[in-house]
Amino acid sequence: MDEFARIRHWTDGRQSPSLLASQGVVLGIGDDAAVVGAPPSARGELEWLLAVDTMVETVHFNDATMAEEDVGWKALAANVSDIAAMGGTPRHALVSISVPQAWGPERVRRLYDGLYACAAHYGVAVIGGDTTSSPLHVVVAVTVTGTVAAGAAIRRAGARPGDAVFVTGAAGMAAAGLHYLLAAAAAGGTAPGAQVRPVPLAAAEAAGTAALVQAHRRPAPSVRAAALLAARGTVTSLNDVSDGLASEAWEIAEASGIVLALRESRLPRSGSLTAYAHRCGEDPLSWILYGGEDYVLLGTIAAEDADAAKAELEAAGLPMYIIGAAEEGAAAVELIRDRGADRGTDNGRGSASSHRREPLAKRGYNHFGG
Amino acid sequence: MDEFARIRHWTDGRQSPSLLASQGVVLGIGDDAAVVGAPPSARGELEWLLAVDTMVETVHFNDATMAEEDVGWKALAANVSDIAAMGGTPRHALVSISVPQAWGPERVRRLYDGLYACAAHYGVAVIGGDTTSSPLHVVVAVTVTGTVAAGAAIRRAGARPGDAVFVTGAAGMAAAGLHYLLAAAAAGGTAPGAQVRPVPLAAAEAAGTAALVQAHRRPAPSVRAAALLAARGTVTSLNDVSDGLASEAWEIAEASGIVLALRESRLPRSGSLTAYAHRCGEDPLSWILYGGEDYVLLGTIAAEDADAAKAELEAAGLPMYIIGAAEEGAAAVELIRDRGADRGTDNGRGSASSHRREPLAKRGYNHFGG
Structure with missing residues (x-):
């Protein structure tokens, strides 16, 4: 040919x-x-x-x-x-x-x-x-x-203090899937000179990581959710999570000149991700915040329309999670951790309040709280 | 950074x-x-x-x-x-x-x-x-x-028998320029481990190949010519010469279901190309017909408008060459060679007519007539 x-x-x-x-x-x-x-x-x-x-x-x-x-x-x-x-x-x-x-x-x-x-x-x-x-x-x-x-494109720059922060799916799954694939490939080995073949999905199913592997290999962008949300006219900023949730949140925070405060307890967690992280001794939150290529949407919406938007998406079979709020202040992204989630990273200084706010790193895939 | x-x-x-x-x-x-x-x-x-x-x-x-x-x-x-x-x-x-x-x-x-x-x-x-x-x-x-x-895009498929065939500049120059650059680089040599640098334009100037080298490095697409030609409404097909004149002519011939007959004597020839080809013992026609990346336009135009179009372009300082005609027949591209241009490739069978028609190869860069 x-x-x-x-x-x-x-x-x-x-x-x-x-x-x-x-x-x-x-x-x-x-x-x-x-x-x-x-x-x-x-x-x-x-x-x-x-x-x-x-x-x-x-x-x-x-x-x-x-x-x-x-x-x-x-x-x-x-x-x-x-x-x-x-x-x-x-x-x-x-x-x-x-x-x-x-x-x-x-x-x-x-x-x-x-x-x-x-x-x-x-x-x-x-x-x-x-x-x-x-x-x-x-x-x-x-x-x-x-x-x-005309005029309806949703940029990064429109978030206002008081807006609710949402995502349209769980983040971190693609990064966890990639972690599994690299580990499985390294463990499997290949005869010298033999054609390397993709780690089979059946192996991932047996390992309980099929959903993670598919998140990495076959991402499903939130096109329908975007259409429904855009039609409401109340979404003030929007990004897709290609470089990690923290990184995308920072882009919105900087473009809009606000603080995005995310609640750890509200971040959607895939059961497969939690189980796999536990098995490898990895922190699931690290993947959720800093893993990339999830292609869910992260955005802000007028607080008074957040519940109705969530109800509309859920009626259409599409998930939507309210994970925090935009606040006035110099551009930053913060994670509000629950006391129960304290993993001792404060070096024994203790924490009197029931919540603790931690700044999130601006970008890049690295281990959280390290 | x-x-x-x-x-x-x-x-x-x-x-x-x-x-x-x-x-x-x-x-x-x-x-x-x-x-x-x-x-x-x-x-x-x-x-x-x-x-x-x-x-x-x-x-x-x-x-x-x-x-x-x-x-x-x-x-x-x-x-x-x-x-x-x-x-x-x-x-x-x-x-x-x-x-x-x-x-x-x-x-x-x-x-x-x-x-x-x-x-x-x-x-x-x-x-x-x-x-x-x-x-x-x-x-x-x-x-x-x-x-x-709307509706004004000029495709490959509109050429009709009787149309004139034109180009907006000389073809083959970029291929000849690349030939010079590769030869100069091979002759120049580089110390092991040293950063290879581009063959200097000054060297090409000294060698009389600067125009060829610039045709390869800095092609100048015929945007103004295209605008003037399109506005006339008489151009029936149009291609840019990215893969070689013969190849682009074949695309028009096949899309339009016609024969494109090109006259060798009408093909514009750059003096630098002729001189450089002579010096290396290469056939300039091979570069002209089969060299790529020239980015001049090749097209067909209603015969009755060809002279006026050429006059308009030339008044704007833009070249246009009428190089042949479209004819009825199964899709093909032929070169009408002048007797003077006969280089003995007919193996002594002789040629009684003053012109000889040769089919042009469909595509690819190879030596002509070999």
């Missing part, structure tokens, strides 16, 4: 004309550029959202942690999440993929299988791309478009 | 608020996604053009062939050219860059210097990006947007 035949093998006939038309696609893959108009279902004046996100072999995935299909799914899902984090509807994707000779067309085909599965799930039209060779490692850069009503 | 400080170092304050506003940018770099509306200067109903193009270290450039600034310029220019090739106006760019530790922030800064210089030249607003680490090689994927009046 030459390059053009390969691209057809990977992309031809993957999406129906009706899906493409519903996203306003005038001309898809195959010319110098794709052509799109306003999607027919969009009403009123639109603005366009654009974002790009990249996955690099050895940095974001390797043969043991993810199958090709997972890489394709996640490369698109991470971008879809960025559109959700602006309160928008994802529309189109363009895929740049650089592959080494050793991968061969069938591995690339499987990567596209996962990418198109994600596109089908979120109704995204894949309208263009570029395929190049790469000396050694796979690099996938996906660009997405989305739309919002 | 942490990652966020680096991104600010590379991108902060690079473009004026007025440039961003003129391209409809509501929100640029710094949130989950960029937000854009219709550019204020655009009139009537718009369609959006989207394209992505990738440059990979060792595949598209290396330390000897291009400086960091050249890589940045070319990564954006290749994309701007795709928008021109649809008859559109380039608007926005998003930059995905994966860099190995060894590059360091200053080399990346220089890459951005070149990219922003290209953006300034073409009025493109850089609105987003993603920076990741890379194990060994630099990969730059740039996505661009552009606009056209």
Whole structure:
């Protein structure tokens, strides 16, 4: 197969004309550029959202942690999440993929299988791309478009003192899943020269870590939750948790010039994460606060609408957790710990109050409270 | 510098608020996604053009062939050219860059210097990006947007028998420039362990290859020519020469279901290319037909408008060459060679006519007539 035949093998006939038309696609893959108009279902004046996100072999995935299909799914899902984090509807994707000779067309085909599965799930039209060779490692850069009503994009900068802080799912699961995958791959070993294969999901099921592994491999961005929340008009800031809950909270705090005070007892905890952390002697809170790639939404909402928003999402089968409040003050993120959660990190100075506030580190994955 | 400080170092304050506003940018770099509306200067109903193009270290450039600034310029220019090739106006760019530790922030800064210089030249607003680490090689994927009046995008598929075939500049120069750069780098040698530096332009000037080297390093897409041509409404197909003149002609021929007959004597030839080819014993026609990355436009135009279009472009200081005609027949590209150009490849069978038609290979860089 030459390059053009390969691209057809990977992309031809993957999406129906009706899906493409519903996203306003005038001309898809195959010319110098794709052509799109306003999607027919969009009403009123639109603005366009654009974002790009990249996955690099050895940095974001390797043969043991993810199958090709997972890489394709996640490369698109991470971008879809960025559109959700602006309160928008994802529309189109363009895929740049650089592959080494050793991968061969069938591995690339499987990567596209996962990418198109994600596109089908979120109704995204894949309208263009570029395929190049790469000396050694796979690099996938996906660009997405989305739309919002003009002026309705939800930024990081709008949080006000008094707003409630929410998340749309449990954080830390993807980081815990990655921890398990790396440990399982190291323990499993591979015969020299043999092709490393992804740690099987069956092994993760036996180990009680399947939900964590799937959180790492197949993130499910909160697109429906974003649409419902954006329509309420009371969400004042919004981020997706790609770099960790603390890091994303800091971005909102700094952009909005407020303090975000998070209650430890309100942070949603996955049972698998708690059990797995206990088994490895890790602090689950470290993953929850500093683990990345969860792609749940973190935001602030007018306090008086928080309960109604939560009720609406839950009626639609979507979780929403109120985890704290925005407060006046110089930009900061603080964790309100319950006395029961005190793990002796205050070096015996004691704590008279029933709660203790601790500043959270600005960013980066590291162990909490250390 | 942490990652966020680096991104600010590379991108902060690079473009004026007025440039961003003129391209409809509501929100640029710094949130989950960029937000854009219709550019204020655009009139009537718009369609959006989207394209992505990738440059990979060792595949598209290396330390000897291009400086960091050249890589940045070319990564954006290749994309701007795709928008021109649809008859559109380039608007926005998003930059995905994966860099190995060894590059360091200053080399990346220089890459951005070149990219922003290209953006300034073409009025493109850089609105987003993603920076990741890379194990060994630099990969730059740039996505661009552009606009056209609704329905006005010029595809590959519209050429009709009788149309004139044109190009907006000489092809083959970038391939000849790369040939010189690789030869000069091989001849120059580098002390073991020393940093390889780009072959200096001064050396190319001395060798009479500066124009070829600049064609490879700093391609200048035909954006103004595209705008003037598109406005005439008589251009029936359009491609940019990224993969070689013959390859691009084949794309038009196949998409339109016609024969493109190109006259050898009409193909524009750069004097530097002819002289350099002569010096190395290479066939200049091979570079002209099969060399890539020239980013001139190749298209077809209603025959009756060809002279007027050429006159309009030339009055604006832009070259346009009528190099052949579209003919009825099964998709093919043929070169009409003049008897004088016969290099004896007919194995002594002779040629009674004053012209001879030869089919051109469908794609790929290889030696012509061999």
